[in-house]
Amino acid sequence: MSESGHSQPGMYGPGRRRRRRRDRDPGPPGQNLSGPSRDREFVPRERRDGSEEPPGPVLPKTPIILAKPPGERSKPSAPVSGTPMEKPVMLIKPREEGGKSGVTPDAAPPASGTGVTKLEREGQRPTQPVYQIQNRGMGSAASSGAVDPVIGQTKLLPPEKMKHSIKLVDDQMSWCDSAMEYLRDQTDMLVVGVLGLQGTGKSTIMSLLSANTPEEDQRMYVFRAQTQEIKERGGNQSSGIDFYITQERVIFLDTQPVLSPSILDHLINNDRKLPPEYNLPHTYVEMQSLQIAAFLFTVCHVVIVVQDWFTDINLYRFLQTAEMLKPSTPSASHESTGSSGSEDGSEYYPHIIFLQNKASREEFCPRTLKDMHVIVDTLMTHSHLKYKGTLSMLDSNIFPGLERDYLGTEVNLFLLPMMESEGDEALARAGSGTTPLFSLLPGYRGHPSFSSLVAKLRSQVLAMSRNQLSHTILTEKNWFHYAARIWDGVKKSSALSEYSRLLS
Incomplete structure (x- = not known):
């Protein structure tokens, strides 16, 4: 009776329902112990949550789906507005x-x-x-x-600003690729190169035209100028070709001195081995200078020839030789020859400016200036270089009393005086024994100040026409690859090799 008494309520209570579920879904073999325990865990909770028992037999995957930690199942039971x-x-x-x-x-x-x-x-x-x-x-x-x-x-972002110049061609006459990271894919650029003898002030002029002012310390110039020690021993500061590009996308190329005696002295005294195609040191130095000049005549829009006295006939002979040995402008494809190439399919020649640096007061005399123009025009008569018609000192209002037709043939000639500070000028006046009439007024110089003349020169150089260098319009990066190809062609030029053989 005790067993029946206890089992009688179980027929209608939860115990009866659990036995009925075990009989209905005994579970797979080997899980008889775990199956009922899971049923005992989840069935009472479902009844407390108010969920209805699914009709029919319970699938064996139901415990796997509902097997979640109790903490995670308690969150959905929170109030709906919570x-x-x-x-x-x-x-x-x-x-x-x-x-x-x-x-x-x-x-x-x-x-x-x-x-x-x-x-x-x-x-x-x-x-x-x-x-x-x-x-x-x-x-x-x-x-x-x-x-x-x-x-x-x-x-x-603005283009990266260069703080100093880098090498485009090193002292071994090898091409360098370090300038590529400063170039962009845009075509509005101007390339300015410089040529000149040793000690004429090429690096100083290029620094003043690119990024510096005369008031700055020369040790901070982007192109390193000659130090006092190098001047005293007659050496040269620049070697190879230096590269600098401004924020206005103007490329400046500073070069080593042409026909440099210090480079020749270095070759002779240091027993430096010459390339096999050159027999004599002076031939090698001259061919280096011709290679650099021919390279600039091909890849530059403007070439500045710097002199510190007027004038050296050998320099004009050197320029005409470099023009003769200049590599030809690459022609367009056969389909577009004569249409997309240079003007009328002719060779490309840059603008050339003769810069008279460290000019004296007498050279600023209008009569002397006229004679200088006539001499340069006579020496460059047979040249294809664009040496006149693109730069004028009369248009710069340097000689306000002269009319435009005063110079019969005005070549691209510009004069710059000595760059001296006020203290140096005072010492110069004291040493000469001359004192101005009024001590508070500056002495008579006969020309504008150095800073104003440099500013006028810079404005005219940057306003030069930017002719097409090749048969296609070049971007900055394309110009770099084009210049590398031209430099390689200059070093392997058969015309330069033949000229070197005639010199030796």
Whole structure:
């Protein structure tokens, strides 16, 4: 009776239902012990939650689907108006305030870390809200994700500014590729080169035309000028070809002195081995100078010839020889020959400027200036270089009393005086025994100041016409590859080799 008494209520209670489930779904073999225990865990909880028991037999995968930690199952049992309704509102709030100008402190970037932790607790990836908050200053396009902010910032960055010159051709006459990182894919550029004898001030002039002023310390110039020690021992500062590009996309090429006696002395005294194609040191020095000049005549828009006295006939002979040995301009393809090439398919020749550096007061006399123009025009009569018609000292208002037709044939000639400080000028006047009439007024110089003349020269050089160097329009990077190909062709030129053989 005791057994029947205890079992009688079990027929209508939970014990009866558990036995009926065990009889209905005994489970797979080997899991008789684990199956009932799982049923005892989940069935009472489902009854407390108010869930209905599924009709029919229970699938064996049901315990696997419902096998979750108790802490995770307790969250959905919270009231409906509680936390789950507030969290989506907090996630949308930074997204709405991210693109506004008046951002609250809660939506500022320092507080974005809290939003990330909330997203991580919800099991979501913190991508879009954080991305919009961090790039809220990029505008509507950046906030919508249409433009990559990294690419947009790169396009807005100014070109990298060079602090000093770098090597384009080293002292071994080898091409260097370090200038490539400063060049861009744009075609509005001007290439300016310089030639001159030793000690004429080429590097100083190029520094003043590119990035420096006469008031700065010469040790800070982008092209290193001769130091006092090098001047005393008669050496040269520059070697090979130096490269510098300005923010205005003007490329300046400073070169070693042509026909340099210091380079020849270095070859002889140091027993430096010559290339096999050269037998004598002076032949090698002259051929180096011709290679550099022929290279500049091919890849530059403007070539400045610097002199410190008027004038050296050998320098004009050297220029005409380099013009004769200049490599020909690469022609266009057979289909476009004569249409997209240079003017009428002719050879390319740059503008050439004769710069008279360290000019004296007498050279600024109008009569002397006229004689200088006539001499240069006579020496360059048979040259194809564009040596006149593109630069004028009369247009610069340096000689306000002279008319334009005073110079019959005005060549590209410009005069620069000595670059001296006020203290040096005072010492010079004291040493000569001459004192000005009024001590508070500056002495008579006969020409404008050095700084004003350099500014006038720079404005005229940068205003030169930028003719097409080859049959196609070159970008800065294309110019670099074109110049490398021209330099390699100059070193392997059969005309230069034949001329070297005639010299030796």
